Amino acid sequence: MNRELRRLSVVVLAMFLALFGSTTVIQVIQAEALAKDARNTRALYDSYDVERGAILASDGTVVAQSVPTGDEFMYQRQYPQADLYSAVTGYYNPTQGSTGIERSMNEYLSGTSNTQFFDTLNRIVAGQAPRGAAVELTIDPVVQQAASDALGDRRGAVVAMNPKTGKILAMVTSPDYDPNTLASHDSKQVLEQYRALNADPLQPLINRAIQGNMNPPGSTFKLVVVSAALSTGDYTPDTELPNPVSYTLPGTSTEVFNFTRGACGPGETVTIAEALRQSCNVPMAELGIKLGDDVIRAEAEKFGFNSGFDIPTTVEGSVYPDDLNAPQTGLSAFGQSDVRATPMQMAMVSAGIANGGNVMNPSLVDRVVGRNFEALQTFEPSVKSTAISEDVAKQMTQMMIANVDTGQANNARIEGVDVAGKTGTAQNGDDDPYTLWFTGFAPAANPEVAVAVVVENDGNLGRHSSGNIVASPIAKKVMEAVLNK
Helix, strand or coil, X not given: CCHHHHHHHHHHHHHHHHHHHHHHHHHHHCHHHHHHCCCCHHHHHHHXXXXXXXXXXXXXXXXXXXXXXXXXXXXXXXXXXXXXXXXHHCCEECCCEECHHHHHCHHHHCXXXXXXXXXXXXXXXXXXXXXXXXXXXXXXXXXXXXXXXXXXXXXXXXXXXXXXXXXXXXXXXXXXXXXXXXXXXCHHHHHHHHHHHHXXXXXXXXXXCCCCXXXXXXXXXXXXHHHHHHHCCCCCCCCEEECCCEEECCCCCCEEECCCCCCCCCCCEXXXXXXXXXXXXXXXXXXXXXXXXXXXXXXXXHHXXXXXXXXXXXXXXXXXXXXXXXXXXXXXXXXXXXXXXXXXXXXXXXXXXXXXXXXXXXXXXXXXECCCCCEEEECCCCEEEECCCHHHHHHHHHHHHHHHHCCCCHHXXXXXECCEEEEXXXXXXXXXXXXXXEEEEECCCCCCEEEEEEECHHHHCCCCCCHXXXXXXXXXXXXXXXXXX
16 A cells, blocks of 8 residues: 555544544433533424423423424423413423423423333334323412412512422512413514513513522521521520610721611610511621621521522522621621522521421422323432521521511411511612512421512512511411411
């Protein structure tokens, strides 16, 4: 073989190996990732040949389904109660990808999971059309409706969960949108609708319950700070704290005031329990600085801050910042500075206290069901972390009961039921609207529901509003929906 042929052979061999290698990477190593990638339009188009599985509420109510069509696609995705469940289902279409449960459970809904391989193969051999599995949610339609009705047209979100299991009973965000408009087979119409929603300054595509421009949690974060203090063993609910009218943050000219602009009661000192009941900022700022940001951060992270997680939809991590100085720590102690939280996170704080200190992994999905009603996957309750001891949880519960009975969360009271709760009225700037919060659980002795409510823009009431005026009544209606079942 002459030299030129040898060179040509080497080049051809190299080209073959390169082609073989790249094909192997794409077809084998990256195959699963590429198939699941929401940007893979070809995979989305192909999936319309499959009868996509239904998404069902906990009582079997259909919240998403595929119906036959007469166009180039075989099936059209349909959302019967679109606005009510859009925060949960998300949307699915061939041009804009997918979100929510439609995205996170896509492999089961589309019939491409490993557990469905033989079923799909059998259907092909038998000449039957492939079909996806159904996803059964933990969402309770009664509680979901109550949350939606109570929140109304206010900008915000509501999360309710079973504190013992982590099962999410309701997840509502406002403003919402109609996912049917994004499930159309008319790609031009879908693109126009998507662009309009994406350009809307109210951001209806953002699920405020689990993501987006998170809000400062305000005084609801005092639950984390007091939990941290009690967990050190150096403090009890009866520990006395200084009670001045105002407090100047160390090394600054910044003064901290209580919401009332007065002292936290008549004495020169105030107990931790009373400061929490009256939701006083001054003693909490002083307590936070004494504890230090490392202690508070460690407690916050035990409750779930600073880490994202899946429910299986991805929840963005709430934030307790690193390396805070003393003034920043003082502000963070009542949920200001750069502390940010989702309603899901604050529901987990209350749920952890309600569950004896154990924070359960939240879940939107109960199980995945195959075509013969066999369970392909179940989501069993599991502990995410132990945030506080059982003894500290009991102390926190008693203080939260007092907060609802006679304190700053009294609009969450339910006749004949001990409700534990905490409100928050978070500042966003000197002249900006408040962000209003409530988080709590009921019944206090044997909790069935933990809830968190956030309402942005003062709840449309101006700066005379508060968490107790706006968020507490919303939470009350959600808790009543669970307790009255």
